[in-house]
Amino acid sequence: MWNYLKNAEKPVAIYGMGNGAEKIIDTLNDYGVSPVGVFASDDFVRGQTFRGFTVKKYSELLQEYPDMKVLVAFGTYRDEVIENIKKIAKTSEVLAPDVAVYGGGLFTKDYYKKHKYKLEKVYNLLADEQSKKVFENCIKFRISGKIDYLFDCETDAIEANKNILKLKEDEIYCDLGAYNGDTIDEFLKFSGGFKKIFALEPDKKNFKKLSKKYGEKENVFLFNCAANDFSGEIGFNTNGGRHSVASDKGDRINAKKLDDILNGEKATYIKYDVEGMEEQAILGAKKTIQNFKPKMLVSAYHRTEDYFKLPLLVSEIRDDYKIYMRHYKYIPAWDTQFYFV
Secondary structure: OHHHHHHHOOOEEEEOOOHHHHHHHHHHHHOOOOOOEEEOOHHHOOOOEEOOEEOEOHHHHHHHOOOOEEEEOOOEOOHHHHHHHHHHOOOOEEEOOOOOOOOOOOOOHHHHHHOHHHHHHHHHHEOOHHHHHHHHHHHHHHHHOOOHHHHOOEEOHHHHHHHHHOOOOOOEEEEEOOOOOHHHHHHHHHHOOOOEEEEEOOOHHHHHHHHHHHOOOOOEEEEOOEEOOOOEEEEEEOOOOOOOEEOOOOEEEEEEOHHHHHOOOOOOEEEEOOOOOHHHHHHOOHHHHHHHOOEEEEEOOOOOOHHHHHHHHHHHHOOOOOEEEEEEOOEOOOOEEEEEO
16 A cells, blocks of 8 residues: 555545554655645544644645545544545545554565465464454455455454353453453443453553442452563553553553462453553463463454464464454454454
8 A cells, every 4th residue: 555655646635633643644754655734524623733734624635636545544433434434435545554553564565475374374263254354354454555345344243242252141251451341341231240350451540430330349350450471560651541551651550460360260251452462461361261261352453463473372372262353343454353262
């Protein structure tokens, strides 16, 4: 996609502002492409500026550059926003660049070729045709930026919870990255109950909300810490949102191995959504995985290498998991998950 934009020699406009737009503009500059402008949804245009551009409406930029290509520079699952993107795609070519949420590296065609062996190994481990379609479509999307690949492979969480996880009322659930309790809510909707819940959330503001909702529940154990491959302290950038992240900068917070928290106790289901720390968090539960083979949901979109590194890591710990992959409604390829059962 990046070479396509470079060689097309057509004006490029950025749809959206924020960290994603920053990364996309920087990458375009690396490829010698200078955007001609930035626009936002009509309701968000208030005369602000971004990266030296006055933020405009799409219709205004389209009048100036009728042959422009539009790059979606934010993530969304909202129906009205996705419909607006589809509407824009009727008059402009729309692409959604894949830039890593955390870490570096671009999932280009060269990146695919470099890691082809590992990617094919994962593909051959996948347990059903839908998983293989998701895996293939998401790779094609990441290389091309074409959002139709995502629309073509999306399903909803109901299917995965009913057909893959098959949650029951006696689960011992470990929620790593519990946020404000919304993923516990989702778990209970599908399981109907629980035996025990262990929930880890490193951000203090989020943990306060989590505690208010579940702090008094019997057999629910809450930990204001990050999941990691050692127990100690790590740096942490906190923002009170879902995307607080481990970092060399920021406050020092507690981090714990799930193995140390459970201390030999069984887990039947672990959810990993730990903002780019999935590898470390899995290693921190190595004994639990080896001893009890819990069902696992692992986010697959935070780092460029997640598509091959995470499933291969789990397969090294235990080689008897069935591996599934699902993508839920989201642009770009966020909310893409591996399931291990």
